[in-house]
Amino acid sequence: xxxxxxxxxxxxxxxxxxxxxxxxxxxxxxxxxxxxxxxxxxxxxxxxxxxxxxxxxxxxxxxxxxxxxxxxxxxxxxxxxxxxxxxxxxxxxxxxxxxxxxxxxxxxxxxxxxxxxxxxxxxxxxxxxxxxxxxxxxxxxxxxxxxxxxxxxxxxxxx
Numbered sequence: 001x002x003x004x005x006x007x008x009x010x011x012x013x014x015x016x017x018x019x020x021x022x023x024x025x026x027x028x029x030x031x032x033x034x035x036x037x038x039x040x041x042x043x044x045x046x047x048x049x050x051x052x053x054x055x056x057x058x059x060x061x062x063x064x065x066x067x068x069x070x071x072x073x074x075x076x077x078x079x080x081x082x083x084x085x086x087x088x089x090x091x092x093x094x095x096x097x098x099x100x101x102x103x104x105x106x107x108x109x110x111x112x113x114x115x116x117x118x119x120x121x122x123x124x125x126x127x128x129x130x131x132x133x134x135x136x137x138x139x140x141x142x143x144x145x146x147x148x149x150x151x152x153x154x155x156x157x158x159x
Contacts, residue, residue, distance in 0.1 A: 001025055006102070006124075008032050008109040020099045026124045028109055035111025036120065043114035047073070056114070081158060084151035087136030092149075097132040101153065122157055131156070 002022055004015065007029040018024070046053045052067050059066040060080065068076050092100070105123050108115050126132070133156040141147040 003027065005029050006032075006106060006109065008035075008106055008111070011102075011106050016099065016103075019102050020095050023098065023130055024102070025128050026102065026105065028105075028120065028124060032109045032111065033117060036109060036115070036117050037111075039111045039114045040116050078158065081151050081154045084141045084147045085155055086141060087139030087148045087152055089136050089138035092135045092137050094130075094132045097135050097153075098127060100135065100149065101127050101132070104150065104153065119157065126156065 001024065002018060003025040004019075005027045043056060046056055047070065052058060054060075054064055057068050057070070057073055057076075058064055059068060059076075101123060105120060105127070107113075108120050108123075133153045135149050135152045139148040141151075
């Protein structure tokens with residue numbers, strides 16, 4: 001099995017092709033950790049200071065101006081994932097899901113999302129164990145087009 005050290009933002013097309021074709025053992029390059037932790041600290045500061053920030057402590061869409069109480073934030077995030085897991089159709093094959101997971105890990109590890117290192121490590125552990133979430137081939141929510149598939153991916157992390 002191919003072992004790959006993932007340096008965020010440095011995946012080549014040939015590496016992506018290899019990931020799609022074969023299972024891979026991932027390691028996160030240590031250079032990513034400071035950026036991830038700094039991003040988490042930024043989110044923690046927003047919450048600790050009582051500031052309002054979209055996607056952290058507000059509703060979404062038409063409720064973007066609605067502040068969510070601190071004690072409801074964990075439920076807000078969980079509900080967001082559950083409400084967006086609305087895909088249909090045949091499941092994507094394991095190779096495609098593996099590629100999606102590695103691309104998402106690569107993106108999150110750049111340190112711009114505020115996601116905890118432990119979540120990224122959990123995704124890496126799934127890839128390394130060959131555990132690929134069921135992601136339906138059809139369905140989209142929002143302008144980005146990837147919210148439903150990523151919600152299905154996230155369900156595995158929620159348990």
